[in-house]
Amino acid sequence: MVERDDDRHVPDDFDDPDAPASAEEVAASKRLRDALEGASGEGHATPEAELAFALRAAWEPGSLSVDESRAVLDATPSAEEQALASLLRDALADRREPRESDNAAVHFAHALRAAFAPSELDAAEHRAIIDAALAKMPTQVSGESVAKTAAKNELAAPQAILDRAKTVDDKDNVVSLRRRATVVRVAFGIVAGGLALAASIVFVVTSAPMREHEAPLAKARTTAPLFSEPFKPGETSARIDRIASARASDFRDNRFTKWGVR
Amino acid sequence: MTRRSMSLLALSTLMLALAGGFAATPGCSRQDDVAVDTQIMAFLSEARALHHQANIKEEAGDVPGAIAAMERLVVTSRPHPERKAPEVEEVLADAYARLAELRLRKGDLDPAATAVKGGLEHVTEPTYFRGHLVEVQGLIEEARAAQLADAGNTAEAARAREHAIQLLEEVVKIQDQVIKSSLGKDGGP
Numbered sequence: 001m002v003e004r005d006d007d008r009h010v011p012d013d014f015d016d017p018d019a020p021a022s023a024e025e026v027a028a029s030k031r032l033r034d035a036l037e038g039a040s041g042e043g044h045a046t047p048e049a050e051l052a053f054a055l056r057a058a059w060e061p062g063s064l065s066v067d068e069s070r071a072v073l074d075a076t077p078s079a080e081e082q083a084l085a086s087l088l089r090d091a092l093a094d095r096r097e098p099r100e101s102d103n104a105a106v107h108f109a110h111a112l113r114a115a116f117a118p119s120e121l122d123a124a125e126h127r128a129i130i131d132a133a134l135a136k137m138p139t140q141v142s143g144e145s146v147a148k149t150a151a152k153n154e155l156a157a158p159q160a161i162l163d164r165a166k167t168v169d170d171k172d173n174v175v176s177l178r179r180r181a182t183v184v185r186v187a188f189g190i191v192a193g194g195l196a197l198a199a200s201i202v203f204v205v206t207s208a209p210m211r212e213h214e215a216p217l218a219k220a221r222t223t224a225p226l227f228s229e230p231f232k233p234g235e236t237s238a239r240i241d242r243i244a245s246a247r248a249s250d251f252r253d254n255r256f257t258k259w260g261v262r
Numbered sequence: 263m264t265r266r267s268m269s270l271l272a273l274s275t276l277m278l279a280l281a282g283g284f285a286a287t288p289g290c291s292r293q294d295d296v297a298v299d300t301q302i303m304a305f306l307s308e309a310r311a312l313h314h315q316a317n318i319k320e321e322a323g324d325v326p327g328a329i330a331a332m333e334r335l336v337v338t339s340r341p342h343p344e345r346k347a348p349e350v351e352e353v354l355a356d357a358y359a360r361l362a363e364l365r366l367r368k369g370d371l372d373p374a375a376t377a378v379k380g381g382l383e384h385v386t387e388p389t390y391f392r393g394h395l396v397e398v399q400g401l402i403e404e405a406r407a408a409q410l411a412d413a414g415n416t417a418e419a420a421r422a423r424e425h426a427i428q429l430l431e432e433v434v435k436i437q438d439q440v441i442k443s444s445l446g447k448d449g450g451p
Binding site: 251 | 295296297298299300302303306307309310313314316317342347348349350352353356357359360363389390391393394397437440444
């Protein structure tokens, strides 16, 4: 059976290049033309308009406005600024101490870095700082005076004072070991005295008479008062019953006394 | 005074003070009276239990069982061995007296006398406990005299009888002392 032409199916979305422009296409074309004829592409957010402006700027670039030119100049570092930046970068890169001749920005950057990530002091630098600080103190301080200070403060002398004594002793060529031994003796005497005083207090407190409100504890004692007549044969268990009962009462009393309820 | 002398003086003072403080600390050994405490009560409870156990065995006719109960009591551990508690000593003396009586009933005179001797070591003062022990000792000698007489040993029987009389006379003296002491404490004549 032969298929007839009338029976051929044409899809609804068939795009015919020769078909006349629709009304929607005409309106879009007009908007693009109006945009390109305008002074600038600002305010045209459609992708077609942006593409059209980019193509025209590449093909036929226009002149910059005064504001645009100034903005470009502000964003570009000057030669002087570039030189200062290089100097600062180099000063920070080799981690050297800033020189007096360095720019103030170098000193400032170094201070910022020291505050944020301080580096360790070497022994010589540490000693120099201590010496500089001690040089401001009175130079008449000696080991003896430090010992007196320690004694006065009851061994509360900080290590810094002792170190100070050693430093001064070294400087003054005084035999520091003897001074230190004196400090140890004084410290020992104070400690021994303190312990002796504490032990004496313990002795006084523990040997003090019982307080008035405390009942004395029932002591172990003979059970003779529990029996008023000589023992008779066959009553041994009765006696132990009596003894145990009497002492159980004493025991309860003692427990109450120790608990402080009497 | 040299520094060395000062150091030695301070050290000596410290040692003396620490020794004094230690000696004054509760719990340290002191020759004072011991209070009625858990240890003493535990001993008394154990003694009571063993005495009643001996009662039950005696009532059942088991004299050796009763003897065994008393033998356990006299060797049990004592509270405060470093400081004698009078109750403990008296209970032990009474246990020895009962042990001697039980052995006497069984006819074991020498072991009975040995028990009396052990009991007397716990009570040296004139008390009912010591009087009772000496009384049992007199009864043992009386029984010994009877045994010797039955055996035809008249001379030894007479000596045992005399010994028994002496012991029983001593009992009278002890009890008189106890009574006089008791009356004196009560404010009597």
